[in-house]
Amino acid sequence: xxxxxxxxxxxxxxxxxxxxxxxxxxxxxxxxxxxxxxxxxxxxxxxxxxxxxxxxxxxxxxxxxxxxxxxxxxxxxxxxxxxxxxxxxxxxxxxxxxxxxxxxxxxxxxxxxxxxxxxxxxxxxxxxxxxxxxxxxxxxxxxxxxxxxxxxxxxxxxxxxxxxxxxxxxxxxxxxxxxxxxxxxxxxxxxxxxxxxxxxxxxxxxxxxxxxxxxxxxxxxxxxxxxxxxxxxxxxxxxxxxxxxxxxxxxxxxxxxxxxxxxxxxxxxxxxxxxxxxxxxxxxxxxxxxxxxxxxxxxxxxxxxxxxxxxxxxxxxxxxxxxxxxxxxxxxxxxxxxxxxxxxxxxxxxxxxxxxxxxxxxxxxxxxxxxxxxxxxxxxxxxxxxxxxxxxxxxxxxxxxxxxxxxxxxxxxxxxxxxxxxxxxxxxxxxxxxxxxxxxxxxxxxxxxxxxxxxxxxxxxxxxxxxxxxxxxxxxxxxxxxxxxxxxxxxxxxxxxxxxxxxxxxxxxxxxxxxxxxxxxxxxxxxxxxxxxxxxxxxxxxxxxxxxxxxxxxxxxxxxxxxxxxxxxxxxxxxx
Amino acid sequence: xxxxxxxxxxxxxxxxxxxxxxxxxxxxxxxxxxxxxxxxxxxxxxxxxxxxxxxxxxxxxxxxxxxxxxxxxxxxxxxxxxxxxxxxxxxxxxxxxxxxxxxxxxxxxxxxxxxxxxxxxxxxxxxxxxxxxxxxxxxxxxxxxxxxxxxxxxxxxxxxxxxxxxxxxxxxxxxxxxxxxxxxxxxxxxx
Numbered sequence: 001x002x003x004x005x006x007x008x009x010x011x012x013x014x015x016x017x018x019x020x021x022x023x024x025x026x027x028x029x030x031x032x033x034x035x036x037x038x039x040x041x042x043x044x045x046x047x048x049x050x051x052x053x054x055x056x057x058x059x060x061x062x063x064x065x066x067x068x069x070x071x072x073x074x075x076x077x078x079x080x081x082x083x084x085x086x087x088x089x090x091x092x093x094x095x096x097x098x099x100x101x102x103x104x105x106x107x108x109x110x111x112x113x114x115x116x117x118x119x120x121x122x123x124x125x126x127x128x129x130x131x132x133x134x135x136x137x138x139x140x141x142x143x144x145x146x147x148x149x150x151x152x153x154x155x156x157x158x159x160x161x162x163x164x165x166x167x168x169x170x171x172x173x174x175x176x177x178x179x180x181x182x183x184x185x186x187x188x189x190x191x192x193x194x195x196x197x198x199x200x201x202x203x204x205x206x207x208x209x210x211x212x213x214x215x216x217x218x219x220x221x222x223x224x225x226x227x228x229x230x231x232x233x234x235x236x237x238x239x240x241x242x243x244x245x246x247x248x249x250x251x252x253x254x255x256x257x258x259x260x261x262x263x264x265x266x267x268x269x270x271x272x273x274x275x276x277x278x279x280x281x282x283x284x285x286x287x288x289x290x291x292x293x294x295x296x297x298x299x300x301x302x303x304x305x306x307x308x309x310x311x312x313x314x315x316x317x318x319x320x321x322x323x324x325x326x327x328x329x330x331x332x333x334x335x336x337x338x339x340x341x342x343x344x345x346x347x348x349x350x351x352x353x354x355x356x357x358x359x360x361x362x363x364x365x366x367x368x369x370x371x372x373x374x375x376x377x378x379x380x381x382x383x384x385x386x387x388x389x390x391x392x393x394x395x396x397x398x399x400x401x402x403x404x405x406x407x408x409x410x411x412x413x414x415x416x417x418x419x420x421x422x423x424x425x426x427x428x429x430x431x432x433x434x435x436x437x438x439x440x441x442x443x444x445x446x447x448x449x450x451x452x453x454x455x456x457x458x459x460x461x462x463x464x465x466x467x468x469x470x471x472x473x474x475x476x477x478x479x480x481x482x483x484x485x486x487x488x489x490x491x492x493x494x495x496x497x498x499x500x501x502x503x504x505x506x507x508x509x510x511x512x513x514x515x516x517x518x519x520x521x522x523x524x525x526x527x528x529x530x531x532x533x534x535x536x537x538x539x540x541x542x543x544x545x546x547x548x549x550x551x552x553x554x555x556x557x558x559x560x561x562x563x564x565x566x567x568x569x570x571x572x573x574x575x576x
Numbered sequence: 577x578x579x580x581x582x583x584x585x586x587x588x589x590x591x592x593x594x595x596x597x598x599x600x601x602x603x604x605x606x607x608x609x610x611x612x613x614x615x616x617x618x619x620x621x622x623x624x625x626x627x628x629x630x631x632x633x634x635x636x637x638x639x640x641x642x643x644x645x646x647x648x649x650x651x652x653x654x655x656x657x658x659x660x661x662x663x664x665x666x667x668x669x670x671x672x673x674x675x676x677x678x679x680x681x682x683x684x685x686x687x688x689x690x691x692x693x694x695x696x697x698x699x700x701x702x703x704x705x706x707x708x709x710x711x712x713x714x715x716x717x718x719x720x721x722x723x724x725x726x727x728x729x730x731x732x733x734x735x736x737x738x739x740x741x742x743x744x745x746x747x748x749x750x751x752x753x754x755x756x757x758x759x760x761x762x763x764x765x766x767x
Contacts, residue, residue: 002604004600004601004604004610004612006614029616030616032616033616108615109615109616132611132638160615161613161638161639164613164614164615164616165611165612165613165614165638166600166610166611166612166613166614167609167610167611167612167635167638168604168609168610237637237638240636240637240638241636241637241639243636243637244636244637245637311637311639311641312636312637312639312641313641313642324641324642324643324644325643325665326642326643326660326661326662326663326665327660327661327663327665327699327700327701328660328661328699329657329658329660329661329689329692329695329696329699330695330698330699331689331695332686332689333654333657333658333689334654334678334680334681334686334687334688334689335624335678335680336587336622336623336624336654336655336658336678336679337623337678337679337680338588338621338622338623339621339622339623339679340621340622341589341621341622366621369621372679373679373680373683373685374679374683445621447616536684539682539683539684542679542682542683544622544676544677544679544682546682547677547681547682548682548684556676558709558718
């Protein structure tokens, strides 16, 4: 049966067909749907872990126990999971262990565009890279075979355009994999120095063996064109761009094995042409490998650069000197950046912070949008959890004065991911810091995933729910209070009071995400044009449902969910 | 045949994912190689969103670049203006007349351009302008303007209407089926 599938959905299908039985992940664009689709197969146990490190360690445990196991994450998630990765590389696997990592060239939804291939090289773990949905499914299956054959975790590298493009996939049956026998084997699984030293020797040997495999692997493919004047080496989505741009003007070496890469295969291909273009997004991993193995007739980063996404247009411009023709709109088109939704519970908190002119140490989630105009409330955003730990450092550096003017903001899911340890540090090493947990009862930005605070698991079944108030107290914070961000007065009062006290405190701003299906909305609000004085107080909220028409505020009834914070802002009772 | 390219553009939350799923299903049922590329995550929060749909004998790149689209379907007027450069010479633009102010307009930093449709026409571009929002409300909900626009698109694609009906049945939950079929029919009538 043929089906149009997202790369991520096809990958989940590959896990199913390969007989995978355990999957543990943390959501992150563009990887999230792999695990969501995996959860639809009853044959696979799938879960959201609190973070990527826990997820990978769970998959490692399942692999050691003899199951084909899996974990998915976005590129920066692999940083969090890199600690177990670098050591499980030494131990290897029992049941196959596959990790999917999705890079985001062009930063559609990320804070950086790091290249995850570096992690594969540094951890000496095998990495392969598919180009489209059909390959996502096939590579997922092959990854398990290779993992068991070479006793290695296998990373499958994806990217936004592979994960989030749909293409045609041929479905196959599932092959059941009974658990492999578990045998206690400390020399393999207890990585203390005496046992780890021989495993490092094994790892170096394994790299040689996989290189040997890569020379003839079906994951790599040479496509010779009679008309070709030059050769191209590419992988992943870039291969598809290059095929479209260059067609039969080039011969191709499509690389599927990214770490380690073949040697002789590349050397022989490069001998056929005077000029070889190495086309790769982000860093010069393939190009550097070419130079390392004495293939020097390559052109790569000198014309393609290191930043952003490539495309068929970029490739045909750079190689064929083609310019595209197109019409332009006759005037400047205003940009349309993403915004907090109408009724977003974060808006009230950011309005108060902006009004009080507080320094805000931000974090990763929908609420990063609090940095945008007109709220412009956020000072810093670094990585998951950094809001709290960096606030502590900021306050240590600037002392008492700063403590009464700075807060950290972090979502419920991000707090569970890696905010807790920062809060422990605030309590333990004592700064009078104020932390605001924006508890909207869901993981929002990635599209509504459950997390340990929501009381539901990945499958939507009831689960133990972390009590944030009790948790913060247990971590050493005595002042913990809850506010409703739809009440601006209550929220502002709480922030002022907690900034003033000379001890660490946590404010939990609690309201479910306005997009959650179970949230009941009030009818849309209207403005009374007689009463509206056009003072624009309501516009300070940056609500996408409110705009000015002919000097008066108007509310878009298709967007407004009746949250009412604009009513609190209006001094003329003009919003009804 | 050459690869054909269709772009669906709009504002995050307007339902472009359902529209692209519908179109993808139609094309798959006609035996084409198909690729549909979407962006998830941050831009879905009220930002400018775009979905690429490509079909033909063999499709490689899933994305559409400037000067490559045969048809652009736009859910919002400003987005029509934004994505015009992606239209191929002789391509068609189908646009909803809905206007949604982006944040820089809301904050007063810039103005929403006036008479967008007229200006696009003056640039010599073939444009079908439809009040998809009103038609969707007529069908039962403002949320169905995506399916109204698919109805308009269907008149440009040359496939049998039953093919579209099948795709709607596959992509839409039972309880919203009648509503969406009505929205689609209104799109066809108003093309």
